Amino acid sequence: MSASYWLFFIFAGLAVLGAFNLIWQRHPIHSALSLILVMGSLAVLYLLLGAEFIAAVQVIVYAGAIMVLFVFVIMLLNVGEEERTQWSRVATYLGLPVAVLLVVQTGYLLYRAVPMAIRVDPNRFVGTTRRVGELLFTDFLLPFEVTSILILVALMGAIVLAKREP
């Protein structure tokens, strides 16, 4: 029972808890907070998987920027609790069983995908910032540039959309 073992279970538990809370809470803010929790614990799991850089990016971008945006919007619009309408029969009655089936099968699929024997040693394969960066600027240069364009477009789109017409 090494440290990484405990860490995994603690943070996996946190993640699941957060995810569950996310869909359980009726108020968006609480959902957002639980989502942040999920993201944080996922970052730790990434660290356990040796993906340092991704872990950092996860926290900085997801928790630090995207979720801030969410919280910001929620506060700005001062969204209250969501109302309990049940107008979509198919979603109401079919939703849960379908989702559960999906989870079970997906889980089974992934479980089947790899043999149990392969275990995680955080130091065996480390995605250091240097290596990721090198890969990013050699093999994946074009996608990288394209994403920059994407960001720019998204930025302009967001501004155009949210701007009040004078």
Next chain:
Amino acid sequence: MVPISYYLVLSGVLFGLGVVGFLLRRSIITIFMSIELMLNAVNLAFVAFSYLHEKLSGQIFVFFVIVVAAAEAAVGLAIIILVFRNRASLNIERINLMKL
């Protein structure tokens, strides 16, 4: 030492929870967050596989997913603000003008 499949199963579970939220919630924002949750789950799977095959490309892919998610969040939230401005409601069931 934790078997890698645990990570995969975890990602599967998270994804499923995301789906549930996606289906059962009514507030657009919450649904949006469920989608983000699903993305995260997928990312976890990516990282796990990248560890499994010892290929960094998986992590690169996660990086791209995060970037795209950022863009998506920007636009999506802008849309949400717009919707709220015009409808004074974020209940997705009230936004049903697509019906003929």
Next chain:
Amino acid sequence: MNTWLEANAALVLALIKVLVLVLILLTGIAYLVWFERKVVAHIQTRWGPYRVGPHGLLQPLADGLKFLFKEDVSQPNVTSPFVYVLAPFLSLTLAMLAIAVIPFGPDVELWGVTIRPQIADLNIGLLFILAVTSLGVYGIALAGWASNSKYPLLGSLRSSAQMVSYELALTFSVVGVLLHAGTLSLREIVDAQGAAWSLPRWFVFPQIIGFICFFLSAIAESNRLPFDLPEAESELVAGYHTEYSSFKFAMFFLAEYAHMITASCLLTILYFGGWHSPFPATAEFAFTEYFPVLLLGALTLLCLLEVFRLSRGLHRFLMLVLGVGLAALAWLVAQPPLLAAIQGLFWFLVKVGTFLFIYVWVRGTLPRFRYDQLMAFGWKFLVPLAVANVIVTSFFLAAGLD
């Protein structure tokens, strides 16, 4: 028993470090407040705290007690009690979390045990700090939202916008240093500044612009004057922590000063060679080793003089005690092994102290921005400047002239 100790020596050491650091940090913060009040007072030609203890030296203690034992006027109709309570904890925790990865000095060898004055040496240390500071927003935002009151809400909205914007400039300005050092580990960054030309090989000199950007946006990040819009007294009572009282308020308070300290440490590490002495390590500069002793000696003299100047007996006695303590410390530090070990820490603290003083100085000097000015400054001046700095730096490095 022993075996267990040996088995988890690392763990125990880490725990001890954490405890020590937290204690030092909290007292440090407390006395930082005292320091600030004093300095500002003297800038404004006042005495500042003078009653509690000689020169108000016990003021922080008094404040702490007050915060602890004051009745908590908690809100009856907060938007969400949980978040209301969560917010201050969040901000303080995050503020202090950042300090965990800061190296205060080189490894020191004492009684056969090598101690690394740093809790966690991540090789993504810098990213870690950025991440934590980026999370810092939540404390304020949630606080403002949870208080269910308009001034706090406004304040929190402001602060979240402000912090998100200035984070950009912050991150960009750091990139220059990263390009120079080629690593994210704070320790290695400091080591990269170890060697000296005629003048110390610190990154301020090539990265002066980056330094300025970083310094400004760091001030903004920690919501201090002239960027303390979230708590602008004149506009929104006390901003996001208007509705907080007693220890919850204290937490925000501490968090802010913790931010200051973190920022100063980062400035020191990134741009001013961390624990490296400004003097080249050659024979003719060997005497610089004794600066710590001299400093302590000077302080001792000051205290002893005060003993004769002060009027109240209690204060005289306290001063005497302080002076004797300082003298003892000076003697202790003068011992060769300790003297060698203390060097790095000493320089580090000196530099951090300087920056803290500048912080206070700025606060005492400059007026507050208007909000739109603030945003314009951040987006239209700092960010472009930082980006330009990155580009220029990378060109220089690519051209090979380091």
Next chain:
Amino acid sequence: MLESVWLIPLLPLAGAIALGLFGRQWRQRVVSALGVGSVGLTFAAALGVAYEFFQQDPGSFPRVQRYFHWIAAGDFAVPLTFYVDQLSILMVLVVTGVGFLIHLYSIGYMAQEGGYYRFFTYLNLFMFFMLLLVLAGNYLVLFVGWEGVGLCSYLLIGFYFLRDSASAAGKKAFLVNRIGDFGFTLALLLLFATFGTLDFAQIFQGVGDRPTETFNQVGVLTGISLLLLCGAVGKSAQVPLYVWLPDAMEGPTPVSALIHAATMVAAGVYMVARFHVLFSAAPVALAVVATIGCITAFYAATIGLVQTDIKRVLAYSTVSQLGYMFLGLGVGAFAAGIFHLVTHAFFKALLFLAAGSVIHALHGAQDIRTMGGLRKKIPATYWTFLFGTLAIVGFPGFSGFFSKDEILWQTFVSPYGSKVLWFIGVFAGGLTSFYMFRLLLLTFHGDSRYTPVVAERVHESPRVMTRPLMALALLSLAGGWIGIPAALGGKNYLEHFLAPVFATSRMRMGTAGVPHTPTEELELMALAVGLALAGFGAAYWMYLRRPTLANELAQTFHGPYQLLLNKYYVDELYQKYIVRPLDWLADRILWQAVDVEVIDGAVNGLGFQARAAGDWLRRWQSGNTRSYAAWVVLGALLLVTVLVWVMR
């Protein structure tokens, strides 16, 4: 130079494109400079090529220039190839030369007309297509040229599209040509089906391997030949498809000269000559060719006797001259046919242009009954017209004499010809002489019958018009000297020049060894000339000595006269027995039955089905996003289930 044959068709195309796109904005001078210049350059290029050509050993031709793959679909590949041999070179020279002169002439003639740039655009385009046709090295390219010239002729006949008669004539020409082209297209398909290729060289190869199809065993070659002939008949205005040509005179006179006299209508002749290998292997087809040609020659001549419109007379003479060419081809004297084509190009162009000059002088009057005595007024035109007339009637020494005589002689002696055909030909020659001199005399001699108003405005045409006339006059005089028969101590260069082209068919038909018996040939010549003189005499007598005689004759032989005057009522017959039934078919059956009921019904039915489906599917679009989400997830579940349970 020989490699740059592609330049020849390209230049006019460039001119056409430029004019068509920008001509509207340009000043008249620029337009004419460009329009004429392009053709002039083409002529120069043609000369260059010809020069190059003569440098080289005649045996080394035909030479095929491949340029690029035009169509490549599976094993069906059509490259753009040019087929350079004596025949095509000759044609190129004629087309570009005559074309150039006519372009020059047009500057003057069209100066006052509207749509100046349009005219030159069409003309250049025509040159392009004509040259493409002439140079084509494979059937499809030739077909493109073929249809292209048809299009241009349609556009130019209807050039004055404000006149109903003009546009009607254009349509008529187009439709009649369609009939011919139908056969042509069938021939194309049949060729490909038979030989699996459309390349000339390969086709000729393939034909060469097949036996001659004699009368009692007719095969595919005969079929192809007849179908080709169908196309040729349409294009070259032979009986029974000649009807469009006279109406084509609605177009501007230079057009009549260029397209409907000199070049395009000769395309049929050229085509038959080009496929001589094919025809020579199918004697039946050849016989048909000869017969059609002979009939046309005579028939058109008879009509020409009584026409009163100056251009129509020329049109019918054109038809009959084309008949002569077909006759020549039909009896296997391909060289002679081509020879007549060339000379005819010269003198018929000349005649038309001169007629145009007359019309120009009279400000648009075309009825010869309102003319007369113009000889003094417009001498240049008169003299050139006279040259043309002498050439066409075959006055000894003039070009027409040699070529026509060659044809008749070949008809007489060739194993494929016959005395009957020969006799009809000669007689038609006499008629030709009659109506041509009638035209000449009525127009230029005698006392003027036009109104005084017109009288003082009659004027000679500008230089730019008369110069080309003179050039053509010279040609129609000397043009024939390239083929002076041995009987007259000539060398008949042309025949020797074209010999390598037609060598194969000569071998096959055994016309190579036809004995030249000079005395006999001379006798025949004399007969022909005599008939021509007789025609002249008759005309002179009727229209100068006893001007009333013509009308008296018309009175006495009223029936035949009317018959001729109304061109044997052919148009009316066509109208009654072909056009009307077709109209009925198209209207009642194809439109109101097939189109409305079947096709529209099918389309609408599809529409209704789609709408029904839409009505049903519409229910799924509840507009509730959550439901959509649910469906999406359901789909995902399906996929995963398949993944788990099927693709294990």
